[in-house]
Amino acid sequence: MASFDPLYLGFDLSTQALKGIAIASDLKVVCQAVFDFDVHARGFEGVRNGVVTNAAEHEVVAPVPMWLQAIDGVLEMLQKEGLDFSRVKGISGAGQQHGSVYWSQQGDQLLSNLAPGLTLEEQLSNAFSYPYSPNWQDASTQEQCDLFDQHLGGESELALNTGSKAHHRFTGPQILRFRSKHPNEYRNTARISLVSSFLASIFLGKIAPIDISDACGMNLWDIKLGAYNEKLMALASGSLDPSDLKTKLGDVPEDGAASFGNVSSYFVEQYGFDSSCIVAPATGDNPSTILALPLRPLDAMVSLGTSTTFLMSTPKYRPDPAVHFFNHPTTAGLYMFMLCYKNGGLAREEVRNALGPVPPGSDDPWTIFNRTATRKPPLGADTPSSPVKIALYFPRQEIVPNVPAGIYRFTYTPDQPPVPGSHSWNLPTDDARAIVESQLLSLRLRSQNIVAPPSPNPDSLPAQPRRIYLVGGGSKNLAIAKIAGEILGGIEGVYRLEVEGNACALGSAYKAVWAVERKPGEKFEQLIGARWREEDFVKKVADGYQKGLYERYEKGVEALDAVEKEVLRRQQMNVKKAGVSGAGQID
Numbered sequence: 001m002a003s004f005d006p007l008y009l010g011f012d013l014s015t016q017a018l019k020g021i022a023i024a025s026d027l028k029v030v031c032q033a034v035f036d037f038d039v040h041a042r043g044f045e046g047v048r049n050g051v052v053t054n055a056a057e058h059e060v061v062a063p064v065p066m067w068l069q070a071i072d073g074v075l076e077m078l079q080k081e082g083l084d085f086s087r088v089k090g091i092s093g094a095g096q097q098h099g100s101v102y103w104s105q106q107g108d109q110l111l112s113n114l115a116p117g118l119t120l121e122e123q124l125s126n127a128f129s130y131p132y133s134p135n136w137q138d139a140s141t142q143e144q145c146d147l148f149d150q151h152l153g154g155e156s157e158l159a160l161n162t163g164s165k166a167h168h169r170f171t172g173p174q175i176l177r178f179r180s181k182h183p184n185e186y187r188n189t190a191r192i193s194l195v196s197s198f199l200a201s202i203f204l205g206k207i208a209p210i211d212i213s214d215a216c217g218m219n220l221w222d223i224k225l226g227a228y229n230e231k232l233m234a235l236a237s238g239s240l241d242p243s244d245l246k247t248k249l250g251d252v253p254e255d256g257a258a259s260f261g262n263v264s265s266y267f268v269e270q271y272g273f274d275s276s277c278i279v280a281p282a283t284g285d286n287p288s289t290i291l292a293l294p295l296r297p298l299d300a301m302v303s304l305g306t307s308t309t310f311l312m313s314t315p316k317y318r319p320d321p322a323v324h325f326f327n328h329p330t331t332a333g334l335y336m337f338m339l340c341y342k343n344g345g346l347a348r349e350e351v352r353n354a355l356g357p358v359p360p361g362s363d364d365p366w367t368i369f370n371r372t373a374t375r376k377p378p379l380g381a382d383t384p385s386s387p388v389k390i391a392l393y394f395p396r397q398e399i400v401p402n403v404p405a406g407i408y409r410f411t412y413t414p415d416q417p418p419v420p421g422s423h424s425w426n427l428p429t430d431d432a433r434a435i436v437e438s439q440l441l442s443l444r445l446r447s448q449n450i451v452a453p454p455s456p457n458p459d460s461l462p463a464q465p466r467r468i469y470l471v472g473g474g475s476k477n478l479a480i481a482k483i484a485g486e487i488l489g490g491i492e493g494v495y496r497l498e499v500e501g502n503a504c505a506l507g508s509a510y511k512a513v514w515a516v517e518r519k520p521g522e523k524f525e526q527l528i529g530a531r532w533r534e535e536d537f538v539k540k541v542a543d544g545y546q547k548g549l550y551e552r553y554e555k556g557v558e559a560l561d562a563v564e565k566e567v568l569r570r571q572q573m574n575v576k577k578a579g580v581s582g583a584g585q586i587d
Contacts, residue, residue, distance in 0.1 A: 004087070008516070010509025011074070011093035012502065013199050014285060015062070015135060015306050016050040018070035021505040022083050025513060027531050032502060033077035035070040037062075042069070049306070049346070051135045058139040058168075058397065061132040064101055064198075068120040071202055075271055085272045090512035091203050091263060092280040094288030094504050095195030097217045098169040102130040102178070103191040103207065112205050114266035120202065129188040130178070133195060136169040136307070137342050139397040144173035148219050151235050155321040162232070163216045163223050163325035163335075167399055171218035175236045175245070192248045194218075196282040204279045205264025207250065213329035213336065214284040215252045223317070223327060223335075226254070256281055256330040257515035257524070280515035282508065286311060286338055287329035289471060291507030293497060293537065294529040298451065300465035302443065302484065303503070304474025308344035310443045312337045312450060312465075322400055322446050330511065330524035339446050340399060341439065345474055347393045351435045354428040370479035372432040378486065378549065379437065379556050380430055387413045389425060390559045392567060393435045400446070401564045408567050409434075412559035418566045436480055440487040441553070441560045448557075454491055464489030464545060469538065470496045471503040481542040487553050490544025498539055 007030060012019040021032040035041075037050040044066045046052045051060050079085070107127040114123055134140075148166035149155040155165035166173055171194065179186045191207045194217075200208035215221040220236060222229040228249070233242030259278040267273045283291075289303055290311045301311040314337050319325045328334035352369040359367060380389030392398070392408040409425055410418040425431075451463045468490040474480055475496045485494040497503050514524050 006089040006516070007083070007087045008509050008512040009088050009091045010288075010505045010507065010512060011091075011199060011282075012285060012288070012505035012508065013067060013070075013093065013095040013195055014050075014504065015096055015137075018067065018074050019502050019505040020074040020078055021502055021509050022078065022088070023506070023509045023513070025517065025531075027510065027513070027528070027533075028536075029506075031078060031081040031083050032505070033074050033081060035074040035077065037066060037070065040070070040073055041066050051137065052132070060135040060137040060139075062099070062135050064128055064131055064133050065121050065125065067133075067198075068124055068202070071199075072119050072121070075267075079271065085267075086274050088273060088277050090278050090280055090516040092508045092512040092515065093196065093199040093203075093282035094285045094508045095197075095199050095214075095282060096136055097195070097214060097284035097286055098136050098167075098171050098174070099133045099195040100171050100174055100178070101133050101193040101195065101198040102128055102185065102189045103193065104129040104188055105190045107190060108207050111201060111207070111264075114205065114264060116266060116269035120266075129190075130182060130185045133198075134169070134174045134178075136340075137396055138174070139168045141168045141173040141177050144176040145170075147176070147235060148173055148232065151231060152229075158219065159319040159321045159325075161222050161224060161229055162219050163319055164219065164323075165321040166219055168397075169399075172220040172232060172236045176238075179236075179238060189248060191250065192245075194284070196284055200260060200279055200282040203263055203267065204260050205266060206261075208260050208279070209250050209281070210252050211281045211283040211287075211329065212252055212254055212256055213287040213327045214282075216326035217284060217324075220249075221252065223319075223325065228252075253281065254332065256283070256328075257511065257518065259515060278516060280512050283329040283511070284326075285504045286340070287326060287336055288507035288511070289504045290336055291329060291510050291524070291528075292471065292503040293469060294525050294532055295469075296466065298454070298466035299469065300447070300451075300467070300488070300490075301469045301471060301497075302488070303472045304344065304470060304477075304480065305472035306345050308341045308439050308443075310339040310447060312447070314450065316450075318449065320449075323450075330514065337447075337450055339443055341442070342396045342399055343394045344439070345472075347395050347439075348435055348474070350395055351393065351428065351431045355432060366477055366479070369432050370477065372429050373436055373479050374433075374482060376430065376433040378433075378552060379559070380425075380434060384552055384555075387411045387424075388555060388559050389430055389434055390418070390441075390556070390563045391431070391434045391438055392563065393431075393438060400442070401568055403567050403571055408563065410559075410563045410566070412562060414555065414558065418559070418563045420566070433483070436483045437487065437556060438560065440484055441556045444488055444553070445557050445561055461491060461545065462489070462550065464491060464550070466490070467492045468494045468544060470494065470541070478541060485542040485544045486546060486549050487556070488544075489550050493540050493544040494542035495538045496541045498537055 145166035
């Protein structure tokens with residue numbers, strides 16, 4: 001590649017790492033780097049898996065200065081990889097959704113006066129009124145969520161307006177709690193960023209606006225109106241006049257690729273960026289992931305990372321308290337349908353670890369787990385008529401269903417109440433398949449009103465995605481891919497996006513390309529779709545729909561639904577008896 005060819009940078013500020021990726025105009029990856037917080041960060045005690053946990057209050061937060069250290073760190077890594085920053089024409093990024101960053105009164109001024117030769121962490125130590133950002137795993141806001149769900153008349157009304165019912169991690173309930181718990185810090189807060197707009201702000205050298213898609217993860221943005229909801233803003237701000245909170249949050253531009261301005265002079269002088277390099281809007285990690293490949297109608301993306309998420313692009317706005325809807329990050333008139341679960345990869349790792357050490361001669365820690373999961377019969381049932389084994393695996397309090405941490409094992413026979421306990425289970429081996437089934441059955445249960453049969457449909461196939469695309473660290477696991485096809489279907493099969501777990505950062509880089517090179521009126525899907533070569537980025541890893549087996553899992557969907565309702569019923573009974581949240585272990 002000639003030295004003058006333009007490059008584009010995409011970043012992913014996730015829970016456990018900051019990833020950076022550089023691509024060319026033809027979308028080919030040039031280089032990439034990862035700053036792992038647990039491995040590379042220095043001076044942050046108590047950080048594990050990228051966060052600090054206060055179990056007593058169900059708080060999960062991340063130190064904002066650690067992220068500053070990571071930005072300098074990942075740029076230095078890219079530099080060592082040989083990246084010439086002077087060729088970079090555009091930057092975009094993504095951040096873990098819902099997290100909030102609280103800027104001090106002098107934050108904007110400090111940002112605009114960064115000097116080369118000193119680190120970001122050194123220069124921005126006083127830029128924040130509060131040095132931590134609530135993480136999406138935080139579960140400290142139940143009281144505030146109840147207020148949000150009630151404020152418009154119920155959780156269905158809240159979902160209708162904002163795309164979601166109230167969730168612990170959403171920014172509105174978090175701001176409400178922060179204002180109450182840290183009143184002095186809130187009074188000293190000049191601006192509030194989401195993690196994505198925080199990342200854009202650093203590169204821009206001034207506070208950046210919030211992205212149109214990421215704004216939908218706050219329970220404050222009215223998707224139908226395209227503006228902040230006045231009643232919800234008043235609730236979060238504690239005032240009948242929400243103008244102060246509006247000022248703190250700032251405007252939300254509609255154009256997902258409008259340039260925010262040129263990169264800060266700090267990065268020009270410190271790393272050699274060209275002063276004409278633009279900073280495009282940064283979005284949430286999930287919206288950015290959906291940009292990593294041009295999804296077609298009925299395509300579904302399953303992200304198997306620390307959390308488990310299910311993503312589809314749809315023109316239909318059908319909000320429901322059990323799901324999430326967001327504005328699409330690039331395309332007006334489209335929405336992003338999402339399911340999100342706290343207990344993804346870490347929950348699977350706990351089951352894996354319980355199965356014993358890696359056998360001699362194997363360097364794959366999933367060897368025993370995969371062999372065990374694929375040898376067990378579907379739903380733990382020896383015959384289609386046998387009772388099925390269904391369990392919920394929640395090391396952390398889950399989002400959907402909203403129940404305390406714990407493992408909930410049941411056996412289920414149709415038309416009968418689920419039977420709690422593991423007396424019929426072979427532990428720990430039954431857990432290997434059951435945890436994968438549980439996570440995937442929940443996706444199928446909650447997406448069944450969004451998917452549709454193919455058209456035309458000469459074979460009378462049931463409603464299901466056209467393709468399943470797997471991304472994230474767990475996407476490399478062929479056993480999980482196999483079971484995903486059996487449960488979720490996929491008319492054309494199950495595919496893996498071959499970007500080494502960096503789909504989110506890649507989606508951000510694509511957005512930077514589009515922001516700089518688009519022609520007037522050219523949509524993201526048009527520009528990226530014309531340059532995107534499927535054979536370079538995706539690989540079929542498992543069969544999808546299998547007649548008979550897919551239908552057999554209807555019983556699993558029914559069983560999971562019954563088990564979740566039973567766990568919620570027992571939780572409510574425990575709350576009534578004890579006056580506190582119910583305990584989480586049924587065994």
